Amino acid sequence: xxxxxxxxxxxxxxxxxxxxxxxxxxxxxxxxxxxxxxxxxxxxxxxxxxxxxxxxxxxxxxxxxxxxxxxxxxxxxxxxxxxxxxxxxxxxxxxxxxxxxxxxxxxxxxxxxxxxxxxxxxxxxxxxxxxxxxxxxxxxxxxxxxxxxxxxxxxxxxxxxxxxxxxxxxxxxxxxxxxxxxxxxxxxxxxxxxxxxxxxxxxxxxxxxxxxxxxxxxxxxxxxxxxxxxxxxxxxxxxxxxxxxxxxxxxxxxxxxxxxxxxxxxxxxxxxxxxxxxxxxxxxxxxxxxxxxxxxxxxxxxxxxxxxxxxxxxxxxxxxxxxxxxxxxxxx
DNA sequence: GGGAATGAAAC
DNA sequence: GTTTCATTCCC
Numbered sequence: 238x239x240x241x242x243x244x245x246x247x248x249x250x251x252x253x254x255x256x257x258x259x260x261x262x263x264x265x266x267x268x269x270x271x272x273x274x275x276x277x278x279x280x281x282x283x284x285x286x287x288x289x290x291x292x293x294x295x296x297x298x299x300x301x302x303x304x305x306x307x308x309x310x311x312x313x314x315x316x317x318x319x320x321x322x323x324x325x326x327x328x329x330x331x332x333x334x335x336x337x338x339x340x341x342x343x344x345x346x347x348x349x350x351x352x353x354x355x356x357x358x359x360x361x362x363x364x365x366x367x368x369x370x371x372x373x374x375x376x377x378x379x380x381x382x383x384x385x386x387x388x389x390x391x392x393x394x395x396x397x398x399x400x401x402x403x404x405x406x407x408x409x410x411x412x413x414x415x416x417x418x419x420x421x422x423x424x425x426x427x428x429x430x431x432x433x434x435x436x437x438x439x440x441x442x443x444x445x446x447x448x449x450x451x452x453x454x455x456x457x458x459x460x461x462x463x464x465x466x467x468x469x470x471x472x473x474x475x476x477x478x479x480x481x482x483x484x485x486x487x488x489x490x491x492x493x494x495x496x497x498x499x500x501x502x503x504x505x506x507x508x509x510x511x512x513x514x515x516x517x518x519x520x521x522x523x524x525x526x527x528x529x530x531x532x533x534x535x536x537x538x539x540x541x542x543x544x545x546x547x548x549x550x551x552x553x554x555x556x557x558x559x560x561x562x563x564x565x566x567x568x569x
Numbered sequence: 570g571g572g573a574a575t576g577a578a579a580c
Numbered sequence: 581g582t583t584t585c586a587t588t589c590c591c
Contacts, residue, residue, distance in 0.1 A: 343573045348588040353574055369575045373587035380588075395589090411591050413571035423579045423584055433586090 341409055344402040347391035351383075352376040360443060364453050368427060371436040378440030435459065 345353065355361065355376050366372055380388070402409070442455045 343571095343590080345573050346589045349573055352587070356575065368577065368586090370577090370584095370586040372575075373585085375587095377587045399590090411572080413591080415570075420584065421580070425577095425579070425585065428585090436586090 341406055343411055344398040345395060347388065347395040348376070348380055350394050350398070351380055351391045355379070360448055360452070361439070362449075362453060365456050366436065366439055370425075371427070371432065371439075374433055374436035375440040375443070378437045379444055382440070382444055 352373065356372065361372055361375065366375065438459055439452075439456055442452055442459075447455050
């Protein structure tokens, strides 16, 4: 599986295995206090010294007992007074749950850990994307394209986090409250299909190994419409993949097929060459291949982009792993 | 279907 | 000052 290794080594979000073994980082979960020095407390980003409400906000100076962790939302009876400078090794969480200093957050799942790492890595600078909604979209696109064996690292990290959480708070039970009011829908900026497509394109850049200035330049070109002569227009009517395809192991990418060619007549390699995705994204032993029946599922209405220079109708290209296609006897 | 992280932005 | 958004996955 050296091909997969070479593939993943290009991916900047990959973290060395050792880091997963050590995950979560020391002091991520502050130990329950045994005195009132609040040595493991954190500052809230507003400057309010509350402690990391959930994992951090344990306060034995208060009368709360372990079995009440999940339901006690009252602040500690003694105001925290220590300084983070006393514990310089402790990471400062950026927020404290609004549910109160004694609220215990849930352990993160694999995707959440990945997303957190992606943000913390600084790979996505403010110039690339500063909106967390779109960072989420980018993270999701990278996540979906991530090889299973690499996801397993994050799944293992999530399992460790869950175990640590259970050790710290054995009586914790996730008790979601059913809200009685529907969330107020807000009119937000940058919420069009074009904006979301941009976020997915940023993901493709990152998957392709672009980082730092190179990534910023690629995104800048994308925003200026000079990336491969492609500019993005909103998809008026996105289609869902056919059900028999969604169950398959695949990587979905955006591609551009010739305007005058039926999808089933298109050479996948040709499609990839026309696509904005660098061919280096695909490991040597993996050849893109259109699945049988692709033509029946290529809906012209699934328009995500259009090249400026030539008359080509954009479409979606579903790329399967070569070995999967061979195994399924679908190679043509 | 809430909530885990994130923080700008809409309330 | 408070809550929504965008995502995946666990409970």
